[in-house]
Amino acid sequence: MTAITATVHRVAPKGRGAHRSITAAVRAAADGDEIRIAAGEYVEALVLDRAVCLLPEDGPDRAVRVLAADPGRPVVEVTAPGVRVGGIALVGQDPALPAVLVTGGGLELDGCEVSGGRVEAGGDTSLTLRGCRVFGAALAGVHANTTGPTALTDTVVEDVDGTGVVLGSATNAEATGLTVRHVTGSGVRVRGRARAVLRDCRITAPGRSGLLVEDDAAVTALECRVADTGAEGVRVLGSSPRPEAAREHGRPTVVDTADGGVVLADCQVLRTGSDGVAVSGSGDVLLLNCRLRDGAGAGVSAEDDSTAVLADCQVDRPHGSCLVARGTARLSAQDTALHGSRANGLLAGDRSQVRLASSDVTDCGFSAVHACDDARLSLTSCRIGSTPEHGVRATDRAELTVEGVRISDCGLSGLQIDAAAGARVRGLSVVRGRTGISAESTGTVVLEECDVTGAERAGITCGTGTSAVVRGCRISGTGTAGLVVGERATPSIEDCTVRDTAGSGLVLGPAAEPRVRSVTVARTGKNSLFVGEKARGTFEDCVFAGSGTDGPAFPAVHVSAGSAPVLRGCLVRDAEEDVAAEKGARPVFDDCVSRNVTNPALPTGAKEALPNTAGGDPAAGTCARETEAPSEDTLEDLLAELDGLAGLERVKHDVSSLVKLMRTVRRREEMGLAAPPLSRHLVFTGNPGTGKTTVARLYGRILAAVGLLERGHLVEADRSALVGEYVGHTGPKTARVFQQARGGVLFIDEAYSLTQYAGSNDFGQEAIATLLKLMEDHRDDVVVIVAGYPREMEVFVRSNPGLASRFNRTLLFEDYGSAELVSIVELQAAQHQYELTPAAGEALKAHFDALPRERGFGNGRAARQLFQAMTERQAYRVAELPEATESDLMTLTPGDLP
Incomplete structure (x- = not known):
């Protein structure tokens, strides 16, 4: 069989046997023929409708220039497969139109220079550029809108008044060694259902985004560099799930991106005009071992319903925050360093979900980590510090989970939880800074096994009106105080230690009422326990050691005027003086012991009085095993306090009416007359923040002043405090809470949640049954108040005949004007x-x-x-004023x- 050899056709301005134009040579050529072109300049409108190869006669020195003959037509139009053009300069006449157009088949440009118009391919075609330079175009330098493959290798696209490279439709593109620079639009734009793999590409100084990915397009970028952009370094606007990434031998590999998304591996994004990487819509991006530095916006931002995942990355010195999540975005980062932000290291807002693990957040201008709105944030095994503000702050209604995190050197709090944010914190270490942990939130805050060392002020603060749970925490070397319980706060504190504080160890603010168990306070500069005015609370199995300084000696326990704390099974040791009570204080000591105390005052007998060491009442310290002393609050004082609350006129009237009724009942009992049937249990209904808990606390104190309750203290509970997790757990759990409320008020918030869950695994009904029995057995010992939204509480009371019979009086708390x-x-x-x-x-x-x-x-x-x-x-x-008054x-x- 004879081999078919390609025919070579020669093009030259003169000379025997040569075509005078390229068009003529193409007409004479057959598929597979080669056309050799002599050096010179040719004005043509080439239509390559057969598989020919155009090459310069004297080698690829681009001495052959082909100029468009018609301003409205390209220099070269390809309609056949297998067309190859090498080493030729192609010059269009209109930068806004294609200089090279592929409408059918496929084209390879090898070592060519294209100017005065773009390279464009569309339809069922293919396009390959190797070692080419495209410049001087408008709208785009290279535009591949094909269903076939596109390959760009060692090609430069520059000086374009528009986008450098556009990849659209369903093209499968590969770019290796591509350089895009000095374009007014985006560097590379990938859209539609295009698939692109970029290797070792450089995108420099685009007027807009470096890499723009839209629609359902998918991009994998490996070892690429994007720098000096006018807008985002990488912008992703998509609607498909994030592609899964794989690693081979420790290196990222090209992954299946059939469903869209962006993978950046071993890439650099530098000096961006806006965010380094911005993902929005339903776009998805995965960054592996990437470095983002010196951006004018955020390092990485995720908005809307997007997803962003970082692993082994560095985000350095952005003008905005290092990481930002908004909308319902999902953002996670692992083994990532966030450094030098002028704003936050991490900002989570709206309803975003953010996870940060095994990462560092340092040297931020604002709080290192800030969660607000309804965001959900998880921090695990992170190191956070060197910020003039908070290390971590959760505010609004954000939910924070912290596990094994270290925070150091913060200008404000290491951890700040305020507004109505919730937090579950375990294994947190806070070192140095102004304040260790500040729990100012009215939401659910649980602090477990936390360490606070070297804070300038307090180690842990439970703010005004809060009810945090503090368990297994250690505080040492703090300045003003160890653990502070703010005004009217009702935290639960258990198994904690406070040591080596310059001020007092455990401090209760006015009207605070904590539940404290198994706490050790030692080597404090002042009091081990300081109880503020009108504070209450219970202290069980605690150790209060005396001052650890050589300065003035302070009593281990100081009880301020009007306060009535209860100490059970506590040890006071190693002090000059164990207890000092101010005038009007009513402390109760039950089975408490002093050891190694120079001037003991703690009662040791059933009716032994506490000596008047601070101008106090000599009867203030009688042993609780006999009778607990009544509060000094008079009924008139309490009613005046009730009347002083904002709004609540209807509630005030109802409570006053109840007081009159109860005083009458009390007088009948004192005269030996039978008491009329009276249910003291109440239903409080209304929106949050209408004062239900405040009024419940006052109601208990009023009942104590009337003489219908022994102490009048308040115990707050909800479903989680009453309902167990397994069979046999609920009854004892409910009984323990009820026992704690004996002599006072049990306040159950959102009580309807006990009946809202149906199914064999719910024990809410068991809690109700236990509660009803205890209320019957101890009808004179406890007042139960159930609270919640009006409609739900009406359903709750009707759900059980026992509830309806015991809760027959409802107080409506109307919204404030x-x-x-x-x-x-x-x-x-x-x-x-x-x-x-x-x-x-x-x-x-x-x-x-x-x-x-x-x-x-x-x-x-x-x-x-x-x-x-x-x-x-x-x-x-005020901080901006030069001299603030x-x-x-x-x-x-x-x-x-x-």
Whole structure:
């Protein structure tokens, strides 16, 4: 069989046997023929409709220039497969039109230079560029909108008034050694259902994004570099799930991106004009061993319903935050370093879900980690520090989970939890900084096995009106105090140690009422336990050691006027003085012991009095095994305190009526007359923040003042405190809570949750049955108040005949009006030494008037949160003043409203 050899056709301006134009040579050629072109300049409108190869006669020195003959047509149009053009300069006449157009078949450009128009391929075609240079085009340099393959190797696209490279339709593209620079649009744009693999590519100085990925396109970029962009380094706008990544021999491999998404491995994104990597819509991006540095925006931002995953990455010195998640985005980072941000290291907002594991967050301008709105944030085995603000802050309604994290050297709190944020923290270590952990939130806060060392101020603070759970924590070497319980706070503190504090170890603010068990306080600069005015609380099996300093000796336990703490089974040791009680204090000591105390005052007998060591009442310390002393609160004081609450006029009237009824009952009993049937148990209904817990606490104290309750203390519980997780667990759990409330009020919030869950694995009904029996057995010992939304509570009470018979009186807590909310803010301001201008008061009222009063409206809680936000904004405002006066520091203006 004879082999078919290709015919060579020669093109030259003169000479025997040569075609005078390339077009003529093409017409004479057959498939597979080669056309050799002599050096020179040719004006042509080439249509390559057969598989020919165009090459310069004297080698690939680009001495052959082909210029478009018609401004409205390309220099070369390809309609056949297998066309190859090498070493030729192709010059179009209109930069906005294709200089090279592939409408059918396929084209290989090898070592060519294309200017004055783009290279474009569309339809069922293929396009290959090797060692080419494309420049001087408009709209795009290379545009492949094909269903076939596209390959760009060692090619330069530059000086384009538009996008450098556009890959669309369903093309399968591979780019190796591609350089895109100095284009006014994006560097590389991939859209539609295109699939692209970029290896060792360089995108420099695009006017917009370096890499733009849209729709259902998928891109894998390996060892690429994007720098000096006008906008984002990489922007992803998509709607498909994130591709899964695989690793082979420790290196990322090209993965199946059939469903869309972006993978960046071993890439650098430097000096971007906006975010380093921005993913939005439903886009997805995975970054492996990437470095993002010196961006004008965030390092990586994820918005809408997008997903961003980082592993083994570095984000350095962004002008914005290192990582940002908003909308319902999902963002996770592992083994990643976030450093040098001028804003937050990590910012989670809206309803995003963020996970950070085994990572470092350091040297940030704002709080290193900030979670707000309704975000969900998990931190595991991270190292956080070197920030002028908080190490980690959770605010609004954010939910925070922390496990095995170390925080150090923060200008404010190591961990700050405020507003209504929730937090579950285990194994946190906070070293140095102003404050260790500050739990100011009204949400659920659980701190377990945390260490706080070397804080300038308090180690752990439970803020005003909060009810955190602090378990197994260790505090040492702090400045002002070890563990502080704020005003009216009711935390549960168990199995903790406080040592080597410059101030007092455990401090209770006014009207605080903690539950403290198995806590050791030793070597404090002042008191081991300081109980503030009107504070209560129980302390069981605790150890309070004396001052560990050589300075003035402080009593191990100091009890302020009007307070009534109960200490059971406690040990006070190694002190000059064990207990000092101010006048009007009513401490109760049950089975407590002093050891190695120079001047003991702790009662040792059943009726032995506490000596008057601080001007106190000699009867203040009688042993609780006999009778507990009544509170010094008079009924008139308590009713005045009730009347002083903002709003709640109907509730005040109802409580006052109940008081009159109960006083009458008490008088009948004192005269030996039979008491009428009376149910003291109540249902409180209303939205959150309407004062239900506050009134419940007052109600218990009023009953104690009337003489119908022994102590009148309040024990708060919810479903989790009553319902167990397995058979036989619920009854004892409910009984323990009830026993704790004996002599006072058991307040069950969201009580309807006990009946909302149906099924064999729910034990809510068992909790109700246990509760009803205990209420019957101890009808005179405990008052039970159940609380929740009106409709749900009505269903709850009707769900069980026993509930309906015991809870036959309901108090409705109506939403606060705007004027009442303003008065709450004004009260908060007065308590914290701030003043509102008249204009600020008017702006506040207008603000509250505009708030929708829907189910779940925050009421008083919203007012307190707004006050806190105003103080923060005022602080930022005053910080800009060159010389702030005392008036500046105290005054809140309309501009401080968020």
